[in-house]
Amino acid sequence: MNEQTERLLSGNEAIAHGAYDAGLQVAAAYPGTPSTEILENIALFKEIDAQWSVNEKVAYEVAYGASMAGVRSLYASKHVGLNVAMDPFMTSVYMGVNAGFVAVVCDDPGLHSSQNEQDTRWVALYGKAPIIEPSGSAEAYSFIQEAFRISEQFDTPVLFRMTTRTAHSKENVRIGKRTIPVKKALTKDIGKYVMIPGSAYKRHIVLEKRLIELRKFSEKTTLNRIEKGKNKARGFITSGVTYQYIKESFPDAPILKLGFSYPLCEKKVNAFAKSVKEVVLIEEGDPFIEIQLKVTGLRFKTRHPSYHIGELRPEYMARIVKGLPKNDVPIPVRKPALCPGCPHHFVFHTLQKFPEVFVSGDIGCYTLGALAPYGALHSCICMGGGFTVAEGVRRAKPGVPVVGIVGDSTFIHSGITGLINAVYNRIKGVFFILDNSITAMTGSQENPGSGYTLQNEPTIKLDLAKLCLACGAETVDIINPYQHHELEELIRRRLSEEKLTVIIAQYPCKLIPARR
Amino acid sequence: MDKKQKKAPSKKCVPVPEKTTSVLFCGIGGQGVLRGSEICAMAALNSGLAVKKSEVKGMSQRGGSVDSHVRFGNVVHSPLIPAHGADFYVPFNEEEGRRWRHFFNPKGKDLTPLLATAAATVPDKKFINTFMLGALSTYLPFTNDAWFTALDAGFKKAQEENRQVFRAGQQKGSKR
Numbered sequence: 001m002n003e004q005t006e007r008l009l010s011g012n013e014a015i016a017h018g019a020y021d022a023g024l025q026v027a028a029a030y031p032g033t034p035s036t037e038i039l040e041n042i043a044l045f046k047e048i049d050a051q052w053s054v055n056e057k058v059a060y061e062v063a064y065g066a067s068m069a070g071v072r073s074l075y076a077s078k079h080v081g082l083n084v085a086m087d088p089f090m091t092s093v094y095m096g097v098n099a100g101f102v103a104v105v106c107d108d109p110g111l112h113s114s115q116n117e118q119d120t121r122w123v124a125l126y127g128k129a130p131i132i133e134p135s136g137s138a139e140a141y142s143f144i145q146e147a148f149r150i151s152e153q154f155d156t157p158v159l160f161r162m163t164t165r166t167a168h169s170k171e172n173v174r175i176g177k178r179t180i181p182v183k184k185a186l187t188k189d190i191g192k193y194v195m196i197p198g199s200a201y202k203r204h205i206v207l208e209k210r211l212i213e214l215r216k217f218s219e220k221t222t223l224n225r226i227e228k229g230k231n232k233a234r235g236f237i238t239s240g241v242t243y244q245y246i247k248e249s250f251p252d253a254p255i256l257k258l259g260f261s262y263p264l265c266e267k268k269v270n271a272f273a274k275s276v277k278e279v280v281l282i283e284e285g286d287p288f289i290e291i292q293l294k295v296t297g298l299r300f301k302t303r304h305p306s307y308h309i310g311e312l313r314p315e316y317m318a319r320i321v322k323g324l325p326k327n328d329v330p331i332p333v334r335k336p337a338l339c340p341g342c343p344h345h346f347v348f349h350t351l352q353k354f355p356e357v358f359v360s361g362d363i364g365c366y367t368l369g370a371l372a373p374y375g376a377l378h379s380c381i382c383m384g385g386g387f388t389v390a391e392g393v394r395r396a397k398p399g400v401p402v403v404g405i406v407g408d409s410t411f412i413h414s415g416i417t418g419l420i421n422a423v424y425n426r427i428k429g430v431f432f433i434l435d436n437s438i439t440a441m442t443g444s445q446e447n448p449g450s451g452y453t454l455q456n457e458p459t460i461k462l463d464l465a466k467l468c469l470a471c472g473a474e475t476v477d478i479i480n481p482y483q484h485h486e487l488e489e490l491i492r493r494r495l496s497e498e499k500l501t502v503i504i505a506q507y508p509c510k511l512i513p514a515r516r
Numbered sequence: 517m518d519k520k521q522k523k524a525p526s527k528k529c530v531p532v533p534e535k536t537t538s539v540l541f542c543g544i545g546g547q548g549v550l551r552g553s554e555i556c557a558m559a560a561l562n563s564g565l566a567v568k569k570s571e572v573k574g575m576s577q578r579g580g581s582v583d584s585h586v587r588f589g590n591v592v593h594s595p596l597i598p599a600h601g602a603d604f605y606v607p608f609n610e611e612e613g614r615r616w617r618h619f620f621n622p623k624g625k626d627l628t629p630l631l632a633t634a635a636a637t638v639p640d641k642k643f644i645n646t647f648m649l650g651a652l653s654t655y656l657p658f659t660n661d662a663w664f665t666a667l668d669a670g671f672k673k674a675q676e677e678n679r680q681v682f683r684a685g686q687q688k689g690s691k692r
Contacts, residue, residue, distance in 0.1 A: 008561045008569070112572055136568075136595070169570040169595035170557060247593040314598040331615055334544075339578035511578070 009173040011166040014137040015104060016041030017173070018144035019074050022100070023180035024048055026066035028059035030413065031442040032078035033113040034167040035106035039076055040445075043454045047178075052445055052454045055383070055413040060085035060103070064092050064157070067101035068193060070184035072148050076104040079120050080382065084414070086123075089157070091195050093129045094203040096155035096210075099184050100148035106162040109285050110311030113164075113441075115363065115382065117309070119285035120161050124262040128207055130214050131159040131262045132223060135243040137171045143259060146223065152181075154210055154217070161261075163284065165241045165311065215263040223259035226272055234321070235276030237269065237293070237300070242284050242312055249317035264292045273298055282320055284312045338368050343507035344434055346481040347405075348374040350488045357401045357495070360390035362415070364407035365441045365509075366434050377405065384414025391418065391427050401495050405432040409439040409447040412462065416471065422500055423472035430494045431473070431502045433464060434481075436509040444511055464504055473502040481505040536589040538597040539652070542616045543608030543645075545580045551670055552608070552645035553584035558666035559658045560588035570595035583616055604655060606648050607631065625655055633688050643681045646671075650685020 009017065015038050019027070027050040029039040043050045049066075053059035056077045066073035077085065082105050089103065105123075108114040124131035132147050134140040144160060151158045191199045218224060229235070235254040236246050243257050256272040258265070273279045279300035283289050290302050306325040307316065316326065338345050348369035351359055361367055361377040362385040369377035379389050390404030406415035411433050419431060439445040446452040451461030468476045477494075479487055487505070494501045539556060543549040550571055557569040571584035585597045603624040607613025613628050620626060627648060634647040646667070653663050664679065671678045 006561075008557055008567060164572070165570060165595065168572070169568060171568045171592070171595065172561065172566055241595070244593045244595065248598070314594040314596055314601075329618060331618065334581040334612070334615065336580045 005176070006172055006174050008170050009137045009141070010037065010168055010170045011134065011137045011140045011162055012037035012106075012168070013041050013170075014141040014173050015076075015144050015160075015162070016044070017175050018141040019072075019102070019148075020045045020048065021141075021176050021178045022145040022148045023072050023178060024074055024148075025071035025180075026063060026073040027051075027076070028053045028062040028073075029076040030054070030056045030059050030081060030084075031439050031445040032056075032081045032106075033442050034108060034164040035076050035078045035081070035104065035162070036442045036445065037167075038104060038106075039454060042074070050454055052439075052447060054448060056081040056084040057088060060088045060092075063103075064088060064097075064101060067097045067099050067151075067157075068095075069186045070098050072100045072181065074102050074104060077106075078114065079105055079107045079118050080114060080116065081105070082120060082123060083118075084383065089123075089129075090127050091200070092157050093127050094195060094200055094207055095193055096203075096206070097151055097157060098187070099181070100151035101157045102144065102147045102151060102160050103157055104144075104160040104162065106164070106167045107285065108164050110164065115380070117285070119288060120159065121261060121288040122286065124159050125288075127159075128211055129157055129159050129262075130154070130218075130260065131161055133161045133240045133259055133261050134166060135239075135241055135257070135259075136166060136169065138173050139259065140166065141173050141175070143223065146221075148181075150217075154214055156210060156214075161240075163240060163311075169241075211263060215265075218260050218263050218265040219267050221260050221265075224265045224268055225257050225259070226268070226275075227255045227257065228275075229254035232276050234278045234280060235272060237272070237279060237281045237289065238283060239289065240284055242282050245312060245314040245317050246282060248314050250321075258289065261289060262292075264289065266296050269293065269296070269298065273300070280321055282312070282317065335371055336368060337371070338365060339510060341510050343436055343481045343505070343509070344369065346484045346487065347432070347434060347505050348376040350481075350484050350491060351376040351403065353488060354401070354491065354495070357403055358390075358393055358397075359403045359405060360386055360393060361405040362386040362389075362407075362410055363441075364410050364434070365436075366405060366407055369405075383410055384418060386410070387415055387418030387422060387431050390429060390431070391422050391425075394427055394429055401430075403430045403432060403491075403495075405434060407440075408433060408435040408437060408449040408464065409445075411464065412448050416467070419468065419471045419473065419502070428498050428500050430491070431500070433468075433502060433504045435464060435504050435506040437506075438509045438512050440509045440511065444509065444513055465502075468502040468504075472500070474499040475501045476504065477501070478504045478506050480507055482507060534590070536587050536592050537604075537656070538602050538621075539586045539604040539606060539656075540583065540597055540602035540616060540619045541586065541606045541608070542581075542583040542612045544612055545582050546578045547582070547608045548642065548645035549582040549584050549608055552606075552649055553586050555649055555663075555666045555670040556652065556656075557586050557588070558669055559653075559656070559662045560586070562662035562665050563658045566590060566592045568592045568595040581612060581615070583612075604652060606652055608644055608648060627651055627689075630685075630688060634685070637684055637688070638681055639677070643678070646678045646681040647685040647688075650682035650687075651689030652685075653682070654686055654689035 063075040386406040387404040
């Protein structure tokens, strides 16, 4: 074993190393568990221009623009993050790339830290882009390099799907060296890069032809591989980390492991099916491969629908083969809570004293204000939804006092549009920005309000109070939430006024690293 | 420190069992569950073995539930330990230790009884993870070289103190 080349890496670390070795030059992301460590590790390579973007849409466009200009680039986010970037994603598939462009998306089956379990593989089908799924860190390292090659060969953005398990599990990975592909020029190709109806129609024709070529490639690529097992009685078709669970449970079984799961390699599937007595398909998440296989008329066994919900586990494999539903024994839950001394505590402690108020929140540590002992946050749908949902509630029930809550990073991400909308459409109410000067929930990432970049370099700090005034808020109060008596007074006063007011509860997160 | 790093960790001297060995670590956020399991995984890597490690951090930065699975052997497939598959059970917190019992293989080794000893022995409760690792090390097929290289890589601060606590854990582990 050579210590310099073999390391214990998580899937996210392996993506960073693999992309670096593939000559990655520009990377952009917005933090989101379980994807955050990808950019944190890419940022350790000085040769790569990497950034925390304001939100996922911005990240996608910055990274895509770099590919258009001729360098290999990468976007990373969690599954729900891609929803925010769907607008540029869908049309970028029409446009294609110049240098290789890969969008890494980490799903969260089992909802370890997310608001839903959406399966990103559908996005490949819907957006007509190829998707690659590794089963662990070693594959993540080599597959991401292959993803850049595929992107350039077929002139398409490539989706790279991770899950919490593949992103956060570690294993031995052999690391090679960085090679930078031949530089490509920035060309002004209006027919390819300006998506007005006429040129977009032509690009759609190109896209459909490309899909046919990708389908042929899917039959040949080693990303889809057949492992000949000794026991031909039962063969498995699978993808992602589920492959590891099958190897553990049925070491002698033949396996068709799909690493390139869209477009599907139908001929390879049929050849595999003929080589075994019975085919069992096991996939994690939605029945994505299942539906595609059913269309081909293939006879195969698959999971009981109870396994569509949550994560798969190694011990499920034997039950799935027998056609049995999930029978988990529930274990006692330790509910998450705000950290001891968290500044958010005082905001929710104070809001508890206003039981008549409806509090609309969104995604961040402060979502925990919904749980005991507070019960002081009454809606959470998505990033930036705190202000806009509050507006909807207020329009439906004008007499009910409503408070909208967003965090500092969330306000910058997509909360600000809600504030402008409320001002423009003349709605009144109290909007809170819980400013702890960091993107805390994902583990202390910098943002425009923190005044530091991804590489921890000082930058211009966004002035939230000035920004809110510029948007048209009638008053902006900045208060230290630890002064909870004053906070209570302020909330009472602002609730009694018929105004649109912003309260910035400002105190830094206790866990901001001392490195600054 | 430099000299120690240059010295190539010696290969396994204790025979490694044919099957995959599984160690379950659990505790609450801030107790060093992830650091502790990382050191165990590094010790396996330093011994020339295949290693997989999987962990789930709860939503809380502090005080939430944390569990970490470490598996090693000549070949390892699943990064997750199957139910009743943990050969070694290493809780850093008793309550959490009770929550994850369904992972414990009744034929395995449960280090829960050592928690009280750990709490009574260590100079600061932040060293509980190192003490438990020391105890665990007496049952695993890695050399002290492999362990101490991993320990120094895992703890950039208080390296000497961690080594001492690790040795104290080793004494209690082997006495049991």
